[in-house]
Amino acid sequence: MKIINPQTLGEFIIEKQSEFQYSSGELSRLLSAIKLASKVVNQEVNKAGLVDIIGAMGNKNVQGEEQQKLDVFANEVFIAALNNREVVCGIASEENKDFIEVKAGKNANESKYVVLIDPLDGSSNIDVNVNVGTIFSIYRRVTSEGTPVELKDFLQPGNKQVAAGYVVYGSSTMIVYTTGYGVNGFTLDPALGVYYLSHPDIKIPEKGNIYSINEGNYIKFPLGIKKYIKYCQEEEGERPYTSRYIGSLVADFHRNMLKGGIYLYPSYSHAPKGKLRLLYECNPMAFLAEQAGGSASDGFTRILDLNPIELHQRSPFICGSKEMVIKVEEFMKNANE
Ligand code: AHG
Numbered sequence: 001m002k003i004i005n006p007q008t009l010g011e012f013i014i015e016k017q018s019e020f021q022y023s024s025g026e027l028s029r030l031l032s033a034i035k036l037a038s039k040v041v042n043q044e045v046n047k048a049g050l051v052d053i054i055g056a057m058g059n060k061n062v063q064g065e066e067q068q069k070l071d072v073f074a075n076e077v078f079i080a081a082l083n084n085r086e087v088v089c090g091i092a093s094e095e096n097k098d099f100i101e102v103k104a105g106k107n108a109n110e111s112k113y114v115v116l117i118d119p120l121d122g123s124s125n126i127d128v129n130v131n132v133g134t135i136f137s138i139y140r141r142v143t144s145e146g147t148p149v150e151l152k153d154f155l156q157p158g159n160k161q162v163a164a165g166y167v168v169y170g171s172s173t174m175i176v177y178t179t180g181y182g183v184n185g186f187t188l189d190p191a192l193g194v195y196y197l198s199h200p201d202i203k204i205p206e207k208g209n210i211y212s213i214n215e216g217n218y219i220k221f222p223l224g225i226k227k228y229i230k231y232c233q234e235e236e237g238e239r240p241y242t243s244r245y246i247g248s249l250v251a252d253f254h255r256n257m258l259k260g261g262i263y264l265y266p267s268y269s270h271a272p273k274g275k276l277r278l279l280y281e282c283n284p285m286a287f288l289a290e291q292a293g294g295s296a297s298d299g300f301t302r303i304l305d306l307n308p309i310e311l312h313q314r315s316p317f318i319c320g321s322k323e324m325v326i327k328v329e330e331f332m333k334n335a336n337e
């Protein structure tokens with residue numbers, strides 16, 4: 001029998017800690033807290049199909065607590081994991097109106113990191129057994145350590161991210177993350193509850209033949225996007241491209257990153273900034289895309305260079321294989337002239 005000994009996520013985090021100059025191990029502890037929370041959420045996502053059956057018995061779980069909506073549950077789990085370990089000084093979540101100042105514990109606001117999360121991405125897919133995810137983004141605070149966090153600690157451009165990643169709760173559950181030195185993916189062994197390095201140094205193919213967009217909104221899209229969709233469908237060279245749209249950004253992005261492709265959530269007539277949130281969705285995915293050799297744009301500007309002005313700001317989002325993103329930008333520019 002061949003003995004395989006893959007590296008675990010825990011080992012990988014510790015090994016990579018030395019890549020950071022003057023590292024105090026704080027980021028490693030933060031990533032470990034995310035790893036732990038993701039396993040708790042994974043357990044609950046796996047049971048999602050049972051909720052109605054359990055609900056019929058009184059809607060209580062084993063601790064006697066009311067069953068919660070999964071996105072509320074995921075939000076609480078991630079916030080609790082980050083709070084309890086005192087690894088961040090502030091948390092902003094797509095599910096909370098305001099950011100949370102981490103006060104508990106004597107060292108709380110001495111931490112130098114803030115985390116922004118989309119605790120459950122693709123929530124409309126939960127009850128149909130389709131992949132959902134978690135997205136996270138980590139920054140160093142700009143205000144002084146030891147003082148309460150402020151809004152400006154969270155409103156930093158994406159190019160200041162220290163780390164970002166996602167969890168995809170799928171046919172296998174994976175964590176994919178970057179600390180600015182490439183992108184690595186880890187697959188959960190559900191029997192052992194251990195993540196193993198399964199996708200080292202992920203690179204997005206420069207070109208792809210998959211496009212992912214909610215074409216139901218076609219009529220409302222800007223002209224440049226409409227023309228790009230028609231371009232994808234033309235019979236010419238490697239086209240027509242294949243259309244794949246799950247409706248969970250994490251899952252669509254993950255597939256495109258491994259196979260090559262482009263994800264588009266453009267502006268449309270009723271939503272001039274599109275739907276996706278710059279801080280919880282676009283920035284972390286853009287950081288990952290670039291670290292894997294891909295690209296991310298709002299159609300005109302690099303996502304990571306946008307200056308956020310509010311926590312829940314939205315942005316058009318076009319992301320994936322570099323050559324494909326460049327092509328969309330060309331269409332947008334030409335349509336605007
Ligand atoms: P969330 O579940 O966190 O609100 O995010 C849903 C997002 C994203 O995951 C997905 O790609 C997109 O919404 C789908 O939107 P449409 O249904 O409008 O296509």
Ligand code: MN
Binds near residue numbers: 118120121122249281
């Ligand atoms: Mn989301």
Ligand code: MN
Binds near residue numbers: 071094118119122123
């Ligand atoms: Mn969400």
